[in-house]
Amino acid sequence: MNLSIQISPFWSLLIPLLGGLAIIMVRVRSTRKPATMRKILIPPLGMATGFLMFVVPETHIPLSWALGAFATGALLFSIPLILTSKMEFVGEDVYLRRSKAFFFLILILLAIRLVLHDVVEQYVSVLQTASIFFLLAFGMLVPWRLAMAYKFRKLHQERSGAAL
Template identity: 60%
Template sequence: MAFIVIAVRLKASQKPTNARKILIPPLGMSTGFLMFVVPQTHVPWLFAALAFLVGLLFAYPLIATSRMFVEGEDVYLKRSPAFILVLLGLLVLRMVLHTYVEQYVSIPQTGALFFILAFGMLLPWRIAMFREYRKLSRNMEVEPATSLRESEG
């Protein structure tokens, strides 16, 4: 599965991005919180908070290896060559953590904690991407107007 995700992410970077493509994944993933309707997935708040904080830490390498650039009138996501290594490293780290956490909580609770971790990783990464996208989009809107005013003067 991890290799499929990496292949899809690399292929997606060949197409222009937009706000919708950036924001839909965390919105879609947020529906997974419905799992907490089932009592077997309930975890202590402290565990959930720690899982989210670990996700925030895991988000940093993703943010650091993802940059956007403008080509023509489109914004593209450019990943550094380290992006694949970061994803693989995070996968290995999550697998090791999974084995450790599974000793202390049930399998449904382990799944719930790792869902929270993944959401904690995805959300800040996508917010950072969206902020950079908005900044580049605004610059694209301002530049043509500026060059028009300069040519009139």
């Protein structure tokens, strides 16, 4: 089964740009509603379904590439997200605090991703490129969301400890 895919440069630029815009819009909306542990942890669980892509043999990549992509996301890209994600109590609820730095960071990460995508795609197939960038994104999302869950829990513990 040959799953060779050709994507025009227009679409390979437009789709990630729309994805970045969607992330920014979701982030703005999320600051308008209280955060919950469920809302923090559902995105990585939902994204984990993307591992089904590896059922298709054409998406397979060497384990070292997979670990490298995941580690790059976890060690390089998640840290700025963690540092720009603040939480605070507003009344009885915890809210994510908007950060202008976060919006610039998302745009910078998107630009880096676009450049890296074009470079990587010169050496491997489109489907393998998708695998690499999925693992990079998953590696970025998991530590970020775990750090948010930790901050959320810590805020609640501090509040309940202060009430005693």
